[in-house]
Amino acid sequence: MNPYLAGIGLGLVLLAAFVLVGRGLGATGAFNSVIAWAVSTVSPGHARSNEFIAGYLGDGTSSPLKSWLLFEVIGLFAGAMFSGLLAGRAKVMIEKGPRVSVRTRLVMAFAGGVLMAFGAALARGCTSGQALTGGALLNLGSWAFMMMVFAGAYAVAYFVRWQWR
Amino acid sequence: MMAPFLKYGMFGDETSLVLAFLIGIGFGFFLERAGFGSARKLVSQFYLNDLAVFKVMFTAIVTAMLGVTYLGWIGWLDLSLVYLVPTYLVPQIAGGLILGAGFVIGGYCPGTSVAATATGRVDGLIYLVGIFAGMFAFAEMFPLLKGFYLSGAGEAMTIPGAFGLPYGVVVFAVVLMAVGGFYGAGLLEKKFATPVE
Numbered sequence: 499m500n501p502y503l504a505g506i507g508l509g510l511v512l513l514a515a516f517v518l519v520g521r522g523l524g525a526t527g528a529f530n531s532v533i534a535w536a537v538s539t540v541s542p543g544h545a546r547s548n549e550f551i552a553g554y555l556g557d558g559t560s561s562p563l564k565s566w567l568l569f570e571v572i573g574l575f576a577g578a579m580f581s582g583l584l585a586g587r588a589k590v591m592i593e594k595g596p597r598v599s600v601r602t603r604l605v606m607a608f609a610g611g612v613l614m615a616f617g618a619a620l621a622r623g624c625t626s627g628q629a630l631t632g633g634a635l636l637n638l639g640s641w642a643f644m645m646m647v648f649a650g651a652y653a654v655a656y657f658v659r660w661q662w663r
Numbered sequence: 664m665m666a667p668f669l670k671y672g673m674f675g676d677e678t679s680l681v682l683a684f685l686i687g688i689g690f691g692f693f694l695e696r697a698g699f700g701s702a703r704k705l706v707s708q709f710y711l712n713d714l715a716v717f718k719v720m721f722t723a724i725v726t727a728m729l730g731v732t733y734l735g736w737i738g739w740l741d742l743s744l745v746y747l748v749p750t751y752l753v754p755q756i757a758g759g760l761i762l763g764a765g766f767v768i769g770g771y772c773p774g775t776s777v778a779a780t781a782t783g784r785v786d787g788l789i790y791l792v793g794i795f796a797g798m799f800a801f802a803e804m805f806p807l808l809k810g811f812y813l814s815g816a817g818e819a820m821t822i823p824g825a826f827g828l829p830y831g832v833v834v835f836a837v838v839l840m841a842v843g844g845f846y847g848a849g850l851l852e853k854k855f856a857t858p859v860e
Contacts, residue, residue, distance in 0.1 A: 499693075499696040499697060499698075501697060501715040501718035501719045501722070502718060502719075502722050502845075504693050504696050504697035504719050504722075505697075505718060505719040505720070505721070505722020505723045505726065506722055506723070506726050507689070507692075507693040507696070508690070508693040508694070508697070508719060508722075508723035508726075509722060509723035509724070509725065509726025509727040509730070510689075510726060510727075510730075511686060511689035511690050511693060512723060512726075512727040513726065513727045513730035513731065514686060514689070515686050516666075516667065516727065516730070516731055516740070516745050517666040517667060517668065517730075517734065517740060518666070518667065518668050518669065518679075518682050518686070519667060519668070519669040519679050519682060519683070520666075520667030520669055520670045520744050520745050520746060521667075521745065521746045522727075522745075522746075523686070523690050523774075524774075525772075525773035525774035525777065526773050526794075526798075529773065529794055529795060529798055530798060532795070533795065533798055533799055533802060537799075537802070548802055548803070548805060548806075549805060549806075549809065550801070550802045550805040551802050551805075564680070566679060566680060566683045567683070569680045569681075569683035569684045569687065570683040570684065570686055570687035570690065571687060571774075571777055572684060572687060573683065573684040573685060573686060573687020573688040573689075573690065573691060574687040574688075574690050574691035574694070574774060574777050574778065574781075575687075575691060575777050575778075575780070575781045576684075576687070576688055576691065576781070577687060577688035577689060577690060577691025577692035577693075577694075577695070578691035578692065578694055578695040578700055578777065578778035578779075578781040578782060579691075579695075579781040579782060580688070580691075580692060581691065581692045581693075581695035581696050582695050582700055582778075582781065582782035582783075583782075585695075585696075587695070587700065587782055588781075588782040588783050589782075589783050590783040590785065591783060591784060591785070592784065592785045592786045593701055593702035593703050593770060593779070593784055593786050593787070594702075594703075594786065595703070603786055604785070604786060604789045606768055606769060606770075607702075607769045607770060607771075607786040607787075607789040607790040607793065608769075608789050608790065608792060608793040608796070609765075609768055609769065609793065610765045610766070610767075610768040610769015610770060610771070610790060610793060611765070611769050611771075611776070611789070611790040611791065611792065611793020611794040611795075611796070611797060612765070612793045612794070612796055612797035612800070613761055613762070613764055613765030613768060613769070613797065614761075614762055614765035614766065614769060614771075614772065614773060614790075614793070614794055614797065615765075615793070615794045615795075615796070615797025615798040615800075615801060616758075616761050616765075616797055616800075616801055617757075617758040617759065617760070617761035617762025617763070617764075617765055618758065618762055618773060618794075618798075619758070619798060619801040619812075620754040620755070620757055620758030620761065620808075620811075620812060621754065621755045621758030621759055621762060622748050622749070622751070622754075622755065622758075623748055624762065624772055624773045624774065625720075625762075625766075625772040625773070625774065625775075626690075626772070626773065626774040627748070628748060628755075629720065630720060630723060630724060631748075632747070632748055633720075633724040633728075634723070634724045634727035634728040634731065635728075635731070635742075635745065635747055635821065636728070636821045636822045636823060636830075636833055636834070636837070637747050637748060637750065637819075637820070637821060637822075638750045638752075638820040638821060638822050638824075638825045639748065639749070639750030639751060639752060639755045639815075639820065640748065640750075640755075641822060642750075642752055642755055642756055642759070643755045643756070643758065643759040643762075644759065645759070646755075646756050646757075646758075646759025646760045646762075646763060647759045647760075647762055647763040647766065648763060649759070649760060649763060650759060650760035650761065650762065650763025650764045650766075651708075651709045651763035651764065651766045651767040652709055652763075653760075653763070653764070654763070654764040654767050654768060655706070655709035655710060655767045658767055658768055659710065661768075661770075662703060662706050662710070662770075663710070
């Protein structure tokens with residue numbers, strides 16, 4: 499799809515979220531809720547004593563899995579799968595350049611995910627919750643964050659180009 | 664009729680979870696349509712041969728920003744009831760740099776890795792596993808990181824609010840910046856053209 503058309507579509511979905519529920523899109527918060535649920539299932543005391551996890555447990559009267567962002571991310575999964583199947587783009591494969599082995603690519607994917615988690619935790623959101631949502635609301639921290647995402651990615655891109663081309 | 668509807672009690676939390684799922688479907692659909700289920704497409708942004716990430720993101724920002732601004736002006740939307748993530752400049756700047764590095768190293772951001780996993784990308788799935796591992800590690804290390812996590816201002820702040828500028832002026836400036844950026848993106852793509860896909 500033309501990127502500008504996809505952008506308008508995405509923008510209207512974001513606008514619908516603002517108008518309907520008074521919040522934007524996100525992704526990271528959903529993962530945090532799942533972690534909070536898992537930790538509190540295995541060790542409730544440990545979960546309570548950790549401030550970061552406790553923040554996702556609420557007052558303890560309802561499950562951390564009953565989270566708005568988690569339902570949204572499940573929808574994201576379904577919507578992406580629907581679009582991919584419709585376009586014939588859904589197939590089991592690994593995205594990588596021709597010069598990198600599968601094993602190395604997967605190690606890099608894991609490492610990137612770990613870094614992403616730390617970045618998103620410190621920033622209180624990721625590209626969806628901060629850059630996109632906060633960008634549209636002219637949130638000061640979101641704009642500072644967004645500039646730094648591009649800066650960080652461009653700074654490192656040269657050193658990992660072997661992975662992609 | 665006043666928005667945000669949830670905040671004006673037009674429906675309850677249970678309904679908002681159903682809406683979350685439906686909104687998510689739209690979110691995932693357009694991410695995948697834009698080609699963002701593919702790590703190679705996403706990272707092309709950082710090698711300047713396909714700037715779709717910038718184009719899609721800024722078109723979406725401008726669309727939603729103009730939407731909330733107009734709805735606010737005609738009095739249908741109370742923008743003060745839309746949740747703003749508080750600004751903590753120092754950790755958010757550091758977080759942005761780390762996240763940007765993770766983006767080009769791993770090939771995805773959290774939302775796009777879900778879209779990639781949904782369309783069969785094994786690297787997207789492994790990336791998701793990495794996010795869970797990293798987030799768990801962050802939570803366990805939180806007592807050490809808390810001081811830094813809370814450094815900076817720590818309140819909800821908008822650019823117009825922080826710099827004392829009229830809201831409409833900032834909106835207009837963002838639109839101009841986006842249009843200029845789209846033009847520049849076209850030029851860069853021509854210069855660095857070795858398209859992926």
